Amino acid sequence: MTPATAICLAGAAGLVLGGALPAASRAAAALRAGLTLQALGAALLGVGGVAILAAGGTTGAPLSAQIRPALGLDPLSGLFLVVLGLTATPALLFARGYLPGGHAPRAVAVLTAAFLLSLAGLLAARDVTTFLGFWEAMTIVPAAAILAARRDDEARSAVLLYLGITHLGGAGVWVALLALVLAGPGGATGTLIAVAALVGFGTKAGLAPLHAWLPRAHPVAPAHLSALMSGLMVKVALYGLIRVELEWLAPAPLWLGLVLMGLGLASALGGVLYALVQGELKRLLAFSTIENVGIVTAALGASVVLATAGEPEWSAIAFAAGLLHLVNHAVFKTLLFLGAGAFERATGGLDLDRLGGLLRRMPWTGGAFAIGLLAIAGLPPLNGFASEWLVLQSMLHVALDGAIGISLAGAVALAGIAATAGLAALCFTSVFGLTLLGAPRRPEVAQAREAAWPMRAGMVLLAVPCVVLGLVPGLVLPVLVDLAPSAGTVPATPGLDLPATGSLPTAALAIAVVLVAGLLVAARGRRRAAPAPAWTCGQRVVPELSWTAAGYAKPLRLVLEAVLRPRRRLEVTEAAGVVTGVDYASEVALPVDRFVSEHAARHGLRGAAFVRRLQTGNVRTYAAYLLALVLGLLALARTGALG
Secondary structure: OOHHHHHHHHHHHHHHHHHHHHHHOOOHHHHHHHHHHHHHHHHHHHHHHHHHHHHOOOEEOOOOOOOOOOEEEOHHHHHHHHHHHHHHHHHHHHHHHHHHHOOOHHHHHHHHHHHHHHHHHHHHEOOHHHHHHHHHHHHHHHHHHHHHHOOOHHHHHHHHHHHHHHHHHHHHHHHHHHHHHHHOOOHHHHHHHHHHHHHHHHHHHOOOOOOOOHHHHHHHOOHHHHHHHHHHHHHHHHHHHHHHHHHHOOOOOHHHHHHHHHHHHHHHHHHHHHHHOOOEHHHHHHHHHHHHHHHHHHHHHHHHHHHHOOOHHHHHHHHHHHHHHHHHHHHHHHHHHHHHHHHHHHHOOOEHHHOOOHHHHOHHHHHHHHHHHHHHOOOOOOHHHHHHHHHHHHHHHHHOOOOHHHHHHHHHHHHHHHHHHHHHHHHHHHHHHHHHOOOOOOHHHHOOOOOOHHHHHHHHHHHHHHHHHHHOHHHOHHHHHHOOOOOOOOOOOOOOOOOOOOOOOHHHHHHHHHHHHHHHHHHHHOOOOOOOOOOOOOOOOOHHHOOOHHHHHHHHHHHOHHHHOOEEEEEEEEEOOEEEEEEEEEEOOOHHHHHHHHHHHHHHHHHHHHHHHHOOOOHHHHHHHHHHHHHHHHHHHHHOOOO
């Protein structure tokens, strides 16, 4: 047994024991000890992933498309185990302070351990049957955890939608893997496998247009589970996509790369646009997950396109850029969901128009949350900027390709990703101001108190890699490049210096930003002007006079009204000819919601009405139906249509 295998087995044992303790005892100490063991197990799995990456070989059984239960790990699996350790360890530490105040904490803790075991098992699966078994467990267990934590209609509706969409999409995973086993990847079967895998894994990852479950399931889940679903589960779906599309079907065809770029771009732009118009924090973060999954997918598509264009070095850079953004998003999105959970626990809600001033009342939570916001906004010198810059460099190189079609696709993708980055900065600067700055808009927000120390510790642990991976991405880039399917190599660099780009190293950029910020602070310190309340024409200053989430995004909603198609409702109440009240509401619904409400539901009701007419309750009528069916089958059999 290799050291990496021993470490990973110890980590799995920690998760098992951590789930068994709260299941066996009702004591609060057992719950805390169980979550501590789970955190230790997740950390050991992350360390095991590092050991596998360092060794560079396969531990256990090799990857096989055969039907034979087997487990093993290779460097790609090791990377995702590192992501598991980076995200799950702080999330479980956070849960030590978060779960005791919620509903059914013991059940949620047990199901959390089962969820992490299913994710780790899927990463270690070396055959089709084991992969599919853990895939189904990964889908069902978080749904059970949500229902254990919440018993209301909203949670049940969200879980049913999540299970319905992910199982319909998951059928694509079954089709792809079984076709791979039975027929192999060649010819038309390869195209079928590629399309089915894209649908199946894309649904679980949250790629548009198969993303409708994501903004509903995340807001109703417990904070640490939302963090794990967004920071880890959707990444494991991308792991499956990489395995099938870029490894088992290698070399991936050009059309697949262009499709991945197109779907990624649509997801990135759609996700950030709908995030901008949300008024609830966790729902906004869920749409942002769609955006960032789209960026990763577009980078993977660019890697395929560059490989087919004979650019193995830049193909490896694009692949590494996608993986780096995957790691970065896992870190800062986990941090943001945990911060949202801490705010919800302290204030009783996450309506952006009710928050405000939380940085002063919850400095540790607010400070860590601020780092996550700046990272996801793509601002230097944090990790979101580093990976998005590399993705933009990759798209630029696709645009510089000699073929006119590929160049056009690269130019469109470059413009789209750049627009996504700008809109994300707009979105999360608004969240920064609405949640952390200003005055509290509700009394319960004014009375908010700092989160418990385990919750604070979990968030601070996640804030550290947001800074480190932004300052020195060169620590991990060589490892990520080595995982690329292409044969190209890229020299290890301490910053963002890439061949023939002339880009500024991240460390120098960070120093410049810090120096400029210091000069601005020093210049402000020399001013003698004192802050005072704003003049409001003699009216009393109230927090409700400040900007709202809808007001912040209003100009964009007007410009993109044809795309977003907001629904507005205006009701005026009158009494004796005098207006006594005005009720105005505006909502931006997802396209899939509009389709269901405007088309599918209407036709479904018509079909149900027709079927109801057939259901007469008369036995003789039903006998006539059976007779007609038998006669029809006999007629088909006589013509040979039934074989």
